[in-house]
Amino acid sequence: WGTLGHTTVAIIAQQLVDKKTASLAQHLLNDTSSNYLAHIATWADSYRKEPEGEFSSPLHYIDALDQPPKSCNVDYERDCPEEGCIVSAIANYTSRVQAKSHKISLVERQKALKWIVHFIGDIHQPLHVENLEIGGNLINVTFDGKAANLHHIWDTEIPEKLIGGYALEDSTRWATTLVGEIKNGSYAHYSKKWLRGIDKHDSIETAMVWARDSNSYVCSTVVPDGADAVRDHELGGAYYDKAIPVVQLQVAKAGYRLAAWLNIIATGKTGLG
Ligand code: ADE
Ligand code: ZN
Numbered sequence: 001w002g003t004l005g006h007t008t009v010a011i012i013a014q015q016l017v018d019k020k021t022a023s024l025a026q027h028l029l030n031d032t033s034s035n036y037l038a039h040i041a042t043w044a045d046s047y048r049k050e051p052e053g054e055f056s057s058p059l060h061y062i063d064a065l066d067q068p069p070k071s072c073n074v075d076y077e078r079d080c081p082e083e084g085c086i087v088s089a090i091a092n093y094t095s096r097v098q099a100k101s102h103k104i105s106l107v108e109r110q111k112a113l114k115w116i117v118h119f120i121g122d123i124h125q126p127l128h129v130e131n132l133e134i135g136g137n138l139i140n141v142t143f144d145g146k147a148a149n150l151h152h153i154w155d156t157e158i159p160e161k162l163i164g165g166y167a168l169e170d171s172t173r174w175a176t177t178l179v180g181e182i183k184n185g186s187y188a189h190y191s192k193k194w195l196r197g198i199d200k201h202d203s204i205e206t207a208m209v210w211a212r213d214s215n216s217y218v219c220s221t222v223v224p225d226g227a228d229a230v231r232d233h234e235l236g237g238a239y240y241d242k243a244i245p246v247v248q249l250q251v252a253k254a255g256y257r258l259a260a261w262l263n264i265i266a267t268g269k270t271g272l273g
């Protein structure tokens with residue numbers, strides 16, 4: 001996702017975590033404001049562009065090698081390479097943020113938390129769990145008449161067309177709407193089910209449950225008929241209309257699951273209050 005998506009995921013989580021989780025995160029991040037997660041949600045995207053952060057670039061996605069329209073799935077052994085992927089990164093940084101301070105410094109634990117907040121966002125973007133032409137980056141399309149690529153419209157153009165901007169106030173408005181849907185709106189009946197498959201003793205399998213969920217939308221919605229069915233097409237109309245419910249759902253799930261995962265890290269308790 002772009003700034004709007006990541007910040008919205010972070011604000012949803014801020015609104016749902018336990019008090020104890022909030023205190024721990026505020027302490028680790030050295031930020032006692034109410035937007036302590038929103039403030040660091042896009043740090044990982046700046047860091048990957050710096051020379052010292054280059055190693056972290058492949059950790060933003062998992063290149064699922066099985067591709068639509070033939071079939072569609074993600075497999076940890078096959079798709080997560082030696083140098084790591086988003087699934088191994090979520091597991092690795094989860095154990096690092098929990099490590100005792102004599103083993104891992106506060107600075108490293110702080111980085112680990114920033115990565116978790118970002119990667120739980122990215123794993124919910126279907127094209128971060130797919131390698132159809134580098135996550136759709138090489139599939140050129142137009143969006144409301146402007147040249148773009150498929151990856152970028154899912155990260156940025158589609159969410160921004162819906163919300164109208166990417167400022168903190170835009171994210172706050174979107175997050176508040178989605179939390180309303182989670183608590184007593186159209187997602188209320190499903191949201192508890194979004195925590196299915198979470199296993200605090202197996203963070204690889206937990207992240208794989210989220211990855212499989214995300215990857216399923218590549219086949220159903222992102223490119224149901226393969227890359228050539230969207231290549232060089234205008235996607236700001238009917239395609240946008242079909243994408244919007246999936247974008248909203250995936251951002252809502254990401255925020256909800258992030259809150260649950262942070263609660264587990266901080267308190268060991270599964271479930272959201
Ligand atoms: N680079 C390679 N695969 C990618 C993906 N799925 N998403 C983003 N960047 C990538
Ligand atoms: Zn992206």
Ligand code: ZN
Nearest residue numbers: 001045060122
């Ligand atoms: Zn990212």
